[in-house]
Amino acid sequence: MKAGKIQIVIVGGGAAGLELAAKLGRRYGRKHHDIILVDRTRTHIWKPLLHEVATGSLDANMDEVGYRSHCHRWGYRYFYGSLASIDRTARQVHLAPVNDDKGNEVVAAHVIRYDYLVLAYGSVTNDFGTPGVADNCTFLDSHKQADAFRDRLLDQCLRVSRAMTASPSDNARVRIAIVGGGATGVELAAELFNAAEALGYYGLEVFDGSRLEVTLIEAGPRILPALPERLAAAAHHELEALGVRVLTDTQVTASTAQGMDTRQGEVITADLQVWAAGVKAVPIAGGLDGLELARSGQVVVRPTLQSITDERIFAMGDCAFCLLPGEERPVPPRAQAAHQMADVVFDNLKRLMTDKAPVPFVYKDHGSLVSLSRFSTVGSLMGNLVGGKLAVEGRLARFIYLSLYRMHLIAIHGWIKGAALITVGHVNRIVRPRLKLH
Template sequence: MQSQKTQIVIVGGGAAGLELATRLGARYGRAHHDIILVDENRTHIWKPLLHEVAAGSLDANLDEVGYRGHCHKWGYRYFKGTLAGIDRAAQRIDLAPILDDRGNEVVGAQQLRYDYLVLAYGSVTNDFGTPGVRENCMFLDRRADADRFRDRLLDQCLRVSRAMLVDEASDARVRVSIVGGGATGVELAAELFNAADALGYYGLEVFDRGRLKVTLVEAGPRILPALPERLAESARDELQNLGVRVRTATPIVESTSAGMITGDGELIEADLQVWAAGVKAKPITGGLDGLELSRSGQVVVSPTLQSVTDPKIFALGDCAFCMLPGRDRPIPPRAQAAHQMAATAFDNLRRLMDGKPLRDFDYRDRGSLVSLSRFSTVGTLMGNLVGGRMAVEGRLARMIYLSLYRMHLIAIHGWLKGTALIAVGHVNRVVRPRLKLH
């Protein structure tokens, strides 16, 4: 009688989940193991690129990865579905029914057994319960969110352009308010001006960046708190030179259809409102069957990345709360952390199945980089090569920023195809339109 295959289920096809599935599939294939990747989307796009998709600077159709084609090549299986709950006693996960865009059921609720479970379902924007945010603000959690923002942005640009044609003295503006002075908010604010400069090439001859009014709102004392103050000030100066109105120490207490209301009662009028002020672990409707969670809903893991409640369950990336010995803060929700966690989880799953002792996760902080579109890039590098912490700006910083995405491409496609895709990306920047307008 043939023995049952060892089944490893990975929930979430983001940076950590897809890289892990690729490694496991390449190592074990389908001979004695069944590697299953579960994700509610059909395609993967690197989340740090979503601000470019939102501004129209990046065509996601060229950069996204289809799970079905990818799994066929790399030896794992893909299930489209959303995690609804876990039954740890039965070693089973429950998947919610799949519905079409009209609400009709396509596939009913499903169950998948596991020998080992990896949770890598990521994070969502945290609105901190601020009134009106869910109703009036847009988020950049998924590609669909970025596409919706781009469509509304282009509609508003067209509306303003037409108003200027009718009345040359029109004071019509595209007013965008962004809450959150972290990397996402800052990068989106700069990318919008790159998009505005390009719109003249595509039919909006009377539109220019002067018609774009962007306000970046941060509750803290300064933007980009992860960077040294000098670099944060440099980024602020660059944004202000572009035309961004940067408001720090300005908490938002409510969002309305007309705009955002500050703690002082001021209304910041906006046609488009974006909330990028923080993240939390994606909530699971049916719960996680008693797994210990942090205050923000992350799965608490040991240094081996196993749940402190259940050693057969791992958690990676933004949904994991990992406090390593000797550190006073948990591992930050960054793409570089997800990449490193995937490598450690792969090694520890192999060791667990081989009966060998597991290794602790060793997070190597490579620094923080923030891209201000084609205008500038700022950040810090950390590590033995630079003897600690080094500030970088300009072309060098931009090159290193792009290398993070290139590392991800190589991790999920291999060296040959990954390198080819990097080369194709350079060609596309020359031959493809500067903006995606459809």
């Protein structure tokens, strides 16, 4: 490493981290700067797609991005590892050792210096300490967890299919309980029925959506609180039409091997349990050397997205607690917020390296969209062109929903490769199997 290089370390290769690494790499390259991306996995997949991976509707191996090939293309370096702690005085990040599935060390613990540090390590599902959840429920925070759920789902579907074949009068069901009526829980509930219908094409001729028993449990008064009430009600009606039992104002008090216990005294029997209620920042074992944290574990940042404790450290995406002036709530943990934050951190790093003052982040809420698989899409869009808020449903909403992922592809791959991948995606929808079954 040549002396004098400015070293920028980004911890976390999610939507915000990977977009920032690509932007910095394109802008500066390796001559005078050393851009380093650290992530605890080897590949990136857009987190809003994990519910499709979990049902087999999406083959993540076709849509994920390998960090090593991506960094070679865009002029940054990639380190495989997870953040253990930081040393703000020495300006160093300490990475934990990486072990294989047998416990053998693959990468030793090591230290990376930084001139500027960007924390973008994301969030994990928050079980709020509910008894039994960690042992009995599946979370959908990673590709690995989504794959594990898909395997268990297919096993349960096969079990029911065999029981029906042996005895046509058998009333066997695949019972699934999903806690959390936000976008993840709602989208997963709908996608399960899409997958169930598709299984008939792949050897489970006697299995269909009628054999699914899906319960969606929400502690609040309605599902999809981020959407206008009319659209949330439309989604509620669509789910019930599919066969989902939707429970609102229902708090889960415990998870057992048999299912969910509710405060109302009901036991919701389930073969598979998914917890998708709330998020918290990924916990860092060794701490963050005195950086101020919110109760959720997020790094508290200034409007410029710099830590209020250390101006050389930025935080963005789900691990950042950003309460902008005049707002009552912090910027929500959404993909659109992560994308916008990556743009501002990129600009502010450029400004700091040229002795200019950083600019504040302005969050532009473009609305929310929720896909009910191929059955429907609902959402609200915000912007000056529509005078504030526009409700969208059906084909238009589905087109806009898919466009969000296309924008992400272009942000991390550039226009040429991004457009090529979008085209390939359209072709794959025709030639690839409807479900990933292995």
